[in-house]
Amino acid sequence: MKKSGQICCFPLSGFLLWEKFEHLKIRLDDIKLATDNFSDTYKNVSVGYCTWYNGDLDHFDKEKLSSVEGESSSELPKRRNKVNIKRFFPKDxxxxxxxxxxELEVLTSxxxxNIGTLIGFCVEGFEMILVTEKFSNGLKYYLRNVRTMRSLTWEKRLKICIDLAHALSYLHSEIEERKMIIHSNINHAKFWWDENLVAKIEGFEFAVFIPPNQNDEVLCKRTNFESKYYVDPEYEKTGKLKRESDVYSFGVVLFEILCGRYAFNQSYLKESEKGLVHVARQNFCNGTIExxxxxxxxxxxxxKSYDPNRGANKDSLHTFMKVANQCVAETQDHRPTMKVVLKELKKALIFQVCQVCLCVYSLQ
Structure with missing residues (x-):
């Protein structure tokens, strides 16, 4: 229950979206056809509250959205695409x-x-389903596969981080109709990218809307998290959720991308029960982070060669590591905003790109 002085953690009413987004409704029969009645063949992964499926689906062409909002879905032109189908467990x-x-309200707002695009949704009987654009791969997949991590040069890793920082900065301070949206569940499994390595954020089930004229924080006590290794310790302790809670979680992911391992890798857990973030902070303070x-x-x-695709420039690395360490500061007040994080990541990319330019120039 919401106590006096607190902001509710849930949207005002999902049903208010129905009429406005009539064109995004997808029939359950069409989704069943695309997944062979939710066959294991099309199943991707399951988490505590939903199952993901892959499929090919006929759906409304989102590029024509501005001219058809509010129209019946049966009257709209369709296109066929590979999609991700997110089936929430039956609403018992x-x-x-x-x-x-x-999540539906976030994706329609x-x-x-750099935020996953909603293709459509279905609410029929006990079914609640979101259909989103198809992602090629995600950070979770890369972190568990040494061979694929090898293909991610430092420059590519920086660009992925910048894409994700753009999205979080937008959620925190650049949305026109709302003061901010706090994701509140950032971890490596929420980050995906398309075939062009354009990174995107998804998974807004626990997102919190903070409307205009409200303080930049909310009391929103949660008792369970997908992974404790990404949770802002101040939020976990006090229930005080702020934008800086997302910043902390993003900092953990930055260290994962730097180190090429999960935050809960056994090598880190042997040193600290808090995992990567605690070990990284200690090494940063000791000057051994490299x-x-x-x-x-x-x-x-x-x-020792002039290969434009070689490793990381030291100035680029140090800039990255410094801002990552600032993100995971123990208290919220000591963390930077996402705008500052984005600025520093761009600076790290400039150092890296300038190195590549100098390498190419020296070969001419």
Missing amino acids: NEHEEELFFT VKHD EMIDPILKEKTSI
Whole structure:
């Protein structure tokens, strides 16, 4: 229950979206056809409250959105695409329903190149389903596969981080109709990218809307998280959720990208029950943070040749590591805003690109 002085953590009413987004409704029969009645063949992954499926689906052409809002879906031109289908578990209690409508409201409220695009939704009987654009791969997949991590040069990693920082900065301070949206569940599994390595954020089930004329924080006590290794310790302790809570979680992901390992990798848990973030902070303070860098990056950096695709420039690395460490400060007040994080990541990319330019120039 919401106590006096607190902001509710759930959207005002998912049902208010129905009429405005009539064109985004997708029939359950069409989704069943695309997944062979939710066959395991099309199943991707399951989490505590939903299952993901892959499929090919006929749906409304989102590029014509501005001219058809409010029209019946049966009257609209369709296109066929590969999509991700997110099936929330049957609504036998209010929890799954709240998660579904929260994410639906976020995805129908935002428009950004680095946020997963909603294709449509289905609410029929006990079914609650979101259909989103198809992603090629995600950070979770890369972190668990050394061979694929090898293909992510330092410059590519920086560009992915910048894309994600753009999205979070937009959510925190650039939405026109709302003061901010706090994702509140950032971890590596929420970050994906398309075939062009344009990174995107998804998974807004626990997002919190903070409307205009409200303080930049909300009391929103949660008792369970997908992974404790990404949770802002101040939020976990006090229930005080702020934009800086997202910043902390993003900082953990930055260290994952730097180190090429999950935050809960056993090598970190042997040193600290808090995992990567605690070990990284200690090493940063001791001046030994470079020892934690992904061996693949260190290997490429050590190559004594003018290869534009070689490892990381030291100034670029230091800029990145410094801002990542600032993100995971123990208290919210000591963390930077996402605008500052974005600025520093861009600076790190400039150092890296300038190195590549100098390498190419020296060969001419």
